Amino acid sequence: AQSVTQLGSHVSVSEGALVLLRCNYSSSVPPYLFWYVQYPNQGLQLLLKYTTGATLVKGINGFEAEFKKSETSFHLTKPSAHMSDAAEYFCAVSGYGGSQGNLIFGKGTKLSVKP
Amino acid sequence: SQTIHQWPATLVQPVGSPLSLECTVEGTSNPNLYWYRQAAGRGLQLLFYSVGIGQISSEVPQNLSASRPQDRQFILSSKKLLLSDSGFYLCAWGNNRATEAFFGQGTRLTVV
Numbered sequence: 001a002q003s004v005t006q007l008g009s010h011v012s013v014s015e016g017a018l019v020l021l022r023c024n025y026s027s028s029v030p031p032y033l034f035w036y037v038q039y040p041n042q043g044l045q046l047l048l049k050y051t052t053g054a055t056l057v058k059g060i061n062g063f064e065a066e067f068k069k070s071e072t073s074f075h076l077t078k079p080s081a082h083m084s085d086a087a088e089y090f091c092a093v094s095g096y097g098g099s100q101g102n103l104i105f106g107k108g109t110k111l112s113v114k115p
Numbered sequence: 116s117q118t119i120h121q122w123p124a125t126l127v128q129p130v131g132s133p134l135s136l137e138c139t140v141e142g143t144s145n146p147n148l149y150w151y152r153q154a155a156g157r158g159l160q161l162l163f164y165s166v167g168i169g170q171i172s173s174e175v176p177q178n179l180s181a182s183r184p185q186d187r188q189f190i191l192s193s194k195k196l197l198l199s200d201s202g203f204y205l206c207a208w209g210n211n212r213a214t215e216a217f218f219g220q221g222t223r224l225t226v227v
Contacts, residue, residue, distance in 0.1 A: 032214060034215065034216075036218075041203075041221070041223065042220055042221065043121075043205055043218035043219050043220045043221050044159075044205065044207075044218040045218075046215055046216075046217070049214065049215055051214050090158065090159065102147075102149065102161055102164050102174075103149075103161075103207075103209070103216050104161065105151075105158050105159040105161075106158055107157060107158035108158050108159075
């Protein structure tokens with residue numbers, strides 16, 4: 001079974017500052033890991049994903065995340081926050097095949113960006 | 116390219132009334148289909164998933180049901196809504212390798 005823990009339900013940063021959103025996962029099989037972004041009253045948009053290969057993955061809008069197996073982490077970062085990054089971010093995990101093929105989400109982290 | 120349609124966008128229903136939310140996918144065949152519910156402060160909860168026509172798996176016991184009458188159609192239903200059914204409902208599709216999921220725009224359901 002898989003699970004995801006996102007540390008911090010709310011994160012606030014100043015425009016231009018580093019963004020760090022934390023995600024730890026638990027999985028009984030090699031995980032696939034995802035970060036999604038949600039703007040108010042909209043669906044979820046995929047930011048980036050890790051399946052296999054390079055552990056540092058780059059996504060849209062300047063975000064990247066690093067898969068660290070030893071720490072069971074997949075933290076999301078962006079060097080310089082922009083006002084348009086204000087949204088809710090969800091980390092998700094899945095495993096290949098059967099019911100483990102379903103994405104399991106964390107509770108989300110709401111990012112605020114101050115001018 | 117693949118697209119996913121979900122409707123209606125918003126819905127206000129009285130307690131005890133029935134519910135039907137529809138989701139359709141275009142541009143792919145035999146997708147995995149999912150219904151999630153998002154309640155404030157609780158993240159996304161997987162309600163149902165389907166790997167094929169007529170195949171529905173329920174993740175949590177509840178007042179809702181799902182059906183997949185066609186390959187690219189997924190319906191969420193209730194015979195009698197409860198206040199606790201209020202929330203934001205999201206439909207999604209994915210491939211059977213679970214390398215990602217694509218979401219519809221969601222339905223905001225308010226039960227009054």
